[in-house]
Amino acid sequence: MRDAILQELELTPLWRLRRPEIIVDDADASAAVANMDWDALRAAYPEMTGVGDVRAEWVFAGFDVTGDSDAARLFDAMLGALQLQRDKGVFLLPVPAENSPGTRAVLLRQLALLQPRVVLALGQQAAHSLLDTDAPLDSLRGRVHDCMGTPLIVSFHPDDLLKAVLSKALAWEDLCLALTTLQHNDKEIPNA
Numbered sequence: 001m002r003d004a005i006l007q008e009l010e011l012t013p014l015w016r017l018r019r020p021e022i023i024v025d026d027a028d029a030s031a032a033v034a035n036m037d038w039d040a041l042r043a044a045y046p047e048m049t050g051v052g053d054v055r056a057e058w059v060f061a062g063f064d065v066t067g068d069s070d071a072a073r074l075f076d077a078m079l080g081a082l083q084l085q086r087d088k089g090v091f092l093l094p095v096p097a098e099n100s101p102g103t104r105a106v107l108l109r110q111l112a113l114l115q116p117r118v119v120l121a122l123g124q125q126a127a128h129s130l131l132d133t134d135a136p137l138d139s140l141r142g143r144v145h146d147c148m149g150t151p152l153i154v155s156f157h158p159d160d161l162l163k164a165v166l167s168k169a170l171a172w173e174d175l176c177l178a179l180t181t182l183q184h185n186d187k188e189i190p191n192a
Contacts, residue, residue: 030105032102032105033045033102033105033106033109034109036109037113038054038113041106041109041110041113045106047094047096048094048095048096048103048106048107049094049106049110050091050092050093050094050110051091051092052086052087052090052091052092053087053088053089053090053091054091054113054114055089056089056090056091056114056116057089057116057117057118057182058082058084058089058090058091058116058117058118058120058178058182059090059091059092059093059111059114059116059118059119059120060075060090060091060092060093060119060120060122061093061094061095061107061119061120061121061122061126061129061130062093062094062095062121062122062123062125062126062127062157063075063092063094063122063123063126063157063158064092064094070162071157071158071159071162072158074158074161074162075158078158078171078175081172081175082175082178082179091114091116093107093110093111093126095107095123095125095126095129095130096125097125099125099128099129103129104129104130104132107129107130108130108147108148111130111147111148111150112148115150116150117150117151117182118150118151118152118153118178118181118182119147119150119151119152119153120152120153120154120155120174120175120178121140121152121153121154121155122155122156122157122158123137123156123157123159123160124136124137124157125157126154126157127140127154130147130152131145131147131152131154137154137156140154141154141155141170141174142173142174142177143177144177144181151178151181151182153174153177153178153181154174155170155171155174155175155178156170156171156174
């Protein structure tokens with residue numbers, strides 16, 4: 001019925017929205033997203049596109065702050081300790097639970113567009129995706145990594161901090177390291 005109406009109105013052939021190409025590996029992903037702008041990224045990868053201030057100095061990767069949960073309140077407290085707010089100077093970059101082909105390329109493209117001064121990878125999945133490693137979280141913490149020329153600090157995911165309260169002191173150390181890095185190392189990576 002629909003096709004008949006479109007033919008009658010001389011609106012055929014019917015144009016259909018093209019879906020983004022299917023990415024089968026990271027090399028395909030890098031090529032596919034290399035020149036994408038924000039609008040193209042949001043259209044092709046809505047579940048991996050972050051939110052916040054696109055001029056932010058701080059990027060927090062790995063935490064989806066939708067809803068009003070204990071983890072979201074803890075995250076807000078972490079931001080408050082740094083004298084930050086979600087809507088000013090901060091960009092939140094979600095990292096999917098499953099590291100599908102192309103995840104890293106999409107995350108890195110967003111970082112390239114943002115050009116933050118510091119990135120905090122919250123949790124093991126964010127650290128693995130951004131640093132392209134499978135090292136344990138504990139071995140990645142406590143030092144500054146290089147992520148495309150931007151300092152990256154690995155810390156705990158707020159959900160994990162709610163389960164292991166003793167780790168909050170370690171998370172505080174990570175936040176202090178990020179703050180010190182931001183204040184003293186204008187994009188220099190001293191101990192990557």
